[in-house]
Amino acid sequence: MANMNSALLALADPTRRAVFERVARAPAPVSDIAKGLPVSRPAVSQHLKVLKEAGLVVDHADGARRIYRIDPRGLGPLRAWLDQFWGAALDAFAADLEAQELETHAKDDKDDEHD
Amino acid sequence: MANMNSALLALADPTRRAVFERVARAPAPVSDIAKGLPVSRPAVSQHLKVLKEAGLVVDHADGARRIYRIDPRGLGPLRAWLDQFWGAALDAFAADLEAQELETHAKDDKDDEHD
DNA sequence: ATAAAATGTAAGTTATGACTTACGGTAAGT
DNA sequence: ACTTACCGTAAGTCATAACTTACATTTTAT
Numbered sequence A, B: 001m002a003n004m005n006s007a008l009l010a011l012a013d014p015t016r017r018a019v020f021e022r023v024a025r026a027p028a029p030v031s032d033i034a035k036g037l038p039v040s041r042p043a044v045s046q047h048l049k050v051l052k053e054a055g056l057v058v059d060h061a062d063g064a065r066r067i068y069r070i071d072p073r074g075l076g077p078l079r080a081w082l083d084q085f086w087g088a089a090l091d092a093f094a095a096d097l098e099a100q101e102l103e104t105h106a107k108d109d110k111d112d113e114h115d
Numbered sequence C: 001a002t003a004a005a006a007t008g009t010a011a012g013t014t015a016t017g018a019c020t021t022a023c024g025g026t027a028a029g030t
Numbered sequence D: 001a002c003t004t005a006c007c008g009t010a011a012g013t014c015a016t017a018a019c020t021t022a023c024a025t026t027t028t029a030t
Helices: A004-012 A014-025 A030-035 A041-053 A072-108 B004-012 B014-025 B030-035 B041-053 B072-107
Strands: A057-062 A065-070 B057-062 B065-070
Touching: A004 A014, A004 A041, A004 A072, A004 B004, A014 A030, A014 A041, A014 A065, A030 A041, A030 A065, A041 A057, A072 B072, B004 B014, B004 B041, B004 B072, B014 B030, B014 B041, B014 B065, B030 B041, B030 B065, B041 B057
Parallel strands: none
Antiparallel strands: A057 A065, B057 B065
């Protein structure tokens, strides 16, 4: 998949996000990742599978172990989606909100309005 | 709340993300938002409540209606969290991955992983 | 005053997913 | 060859959350 939807779904779970952040700090085998987490090793394997299918991590064999590392490119679609609302929308929001609040106040304080 | 976790949780659901995108296009009352979606109006109300608690939308009364509009500032923590991995990590990833693949090739050519 | 419109919430149902233990397969050590 | 370590997956349990209908509240219109 590796689209914005799968990345969002993957990162929404706190445990899985902890796995992602751990892998982001340094590449590590599954057992090491599970060491610092309050869930079992198979649970970590399942989380890594979801992260991998979302394009957020990559793995490679190292003997009997599998080393997982972050793939920051998987965050690209999500970041692009966010930027849709971040730039111009932020400025527009401030102006719109202010104008809207002025209207609301004018309606609320109708006993105090003049002109 | 209005932290990164709540924003991520809120935007992970496709229906709720559709509500968010609809509100982002233009402020609208609940009924109008529900018009273009395949779920009931109360469902939209519940989604809007989650989005509001995550700081992603704001609402104000307009007679018997409530107008919802996007609050792009709610995306701030999420964006900041993403940038943790986006900048330097992206460059480091390319170099690390290349080096790692060289090691893998040098040791053995049994790489069977692909997207 | 009554009715209608717009919305939020309560209650109940159901699907999904996060977790566990158990098991099978592969690689390394003795 | 046998044992140990590392890992992925299957099966089953359980909590959560997304949805529905029903109801209560507030505002507007007749």
